[in-house]
Amino acid sequence: MRVVLADDERMVRTALRVILDAEPDLEVVGEASTGAEAVPVVRELRPDVVLMDVRMPEIDGIRATEQILATLDEPPRIVVVTTFENDSYVYDALRAGAAGFLLKRAAAEELVQAVRLVARSDSLLFPAAVRSLAAEHGSRRTAAPPPWAARLTEREAEVLRLMATGLTNAEIAGRMGVGPATAKTHVASVLAKTGARDRTQAVIAAYESGFVSPR
Numbered sequence: 001m002r003v004v005l006a007d008d009e010r011m012v013r014t015a016l017r018v019i020l021d022a023e024p025d026l027e028v029v030g031e032a033s034t035g036a037e038a039v040p041v042v043r044e045l046r047p048d049v050v051l052m053d054v055r056m057p058e059i060d061g062i063r064a065t066e067q068i069l070a071t072l073d074e075p076p077r078i079v080v081v082t083t084f085e086n087d088s089y090v091y092d093a094l095r096a097g098a099a100g101f102l103l104k105r106a107a108a109e110e111l112v113q114a115v116r117l118v119a120r121s122d123s124l125l126f127p128a129a130v131r132s133l134a135a136e137h138g139s140r141r142t143a144a145p146p147p148w149a150a151r152l153t154e155r156e157a158e159v160l161r162l163m164a165t166g167l168t169n170a171e172i173a174g175r176m177g178v179g180p181a182t183a184k185t186h187v188a189s190v191l192a193k194t195g196a197r198d199r200t201q202a203v204i205a206a207y208e209s210g211f212v213s214p215r
Contacts, residue, residue: 001025001026001048001115001116001119002046002049003020003027003028003048003051003115004029004032004038004042004047005017005028005031005032005050006031006033006035006038006052006053006056006061006064007052007056007081008053010033016111017031020111020112020115023112026112026116030044030045030047034057034058035057035060035061035063035064036059036064038050038059038064038068039059039064039067039071042075042076043072046072046074048076048077049076049078049115049119050076051081052064052078052079052093052098053082054081054101055089061080061089062092062096065080065097069097077099077118077121077198078093078099079098079099079101079114079118080093080102081102082103082104083103083105091134091136091137092137094130094200094204095204098200099121099198100124100125100130100200102114102125121198122169123166123169123171123199124163124164124166124203125200127164130200130204131214134207134208146205148193148194149211152190155176155186156189159176160190160202160203160206160211162175162176163203164203164207169187194206
């Protein structure tokens with residue numbers, strides 16, 4: 001898996017590179033020190049995963065994430081990296097399309113696992129933390145349910161609720177008593193009907209619409 005690092009601190013980029021390049025299936029192929037640098041670097045190198053600092057000069061990680069996702073037909077998975085987990089910037093980055101977030105104080109094992117997990121797109125990265133962010137920074141609208149809610153079948157609605165808890169496809173299959181292929185099909189249908197790019201975006205939409213409560 002090819003990885004690009006975007007962080008304005010050289011020491012952080014160096015530490016991340018050392019950890020990731022030590023893994024046989026991971027390779028850091030490029031770096032950027034600002035959000036403005038990150039966008040063309042990602043366009044040129046086409047990595048599988050980008051570790052994006054959420055607070056950078058010129059263009060922050062939120063805007064860089066938006067630009068990357070808007071201009072590439074097959075964009076990479078983006079994980080925002082932050083010092084503070086309960087940060088409105090992190091939630092805005094998730095809403096902008098980031099697949100998850102990682103704390104800078106995370107252990108090396110957590111970093112490696114996070115990169116592999118988002119590349120596989122099989123489950124939600126740190127679901128409890130995403131739920132907490134949604135509760136703290138998400139909208140408090142009391143409007144009618146979104147149009148996509150009525151299009152979900154009963155099974156798909158159940159799948160979305162299970163996705164919000166962070167279950168993998170295999171775990172969803174076990175909970176519902178169906179085969180893994182059936183669970184994967186249900187997840188794909190949920191993403192299509194909610195208009196979500198990935199699991200994180202579907203869960204954010206579920207929280208913000210009130211379909212699932214983050215509390």
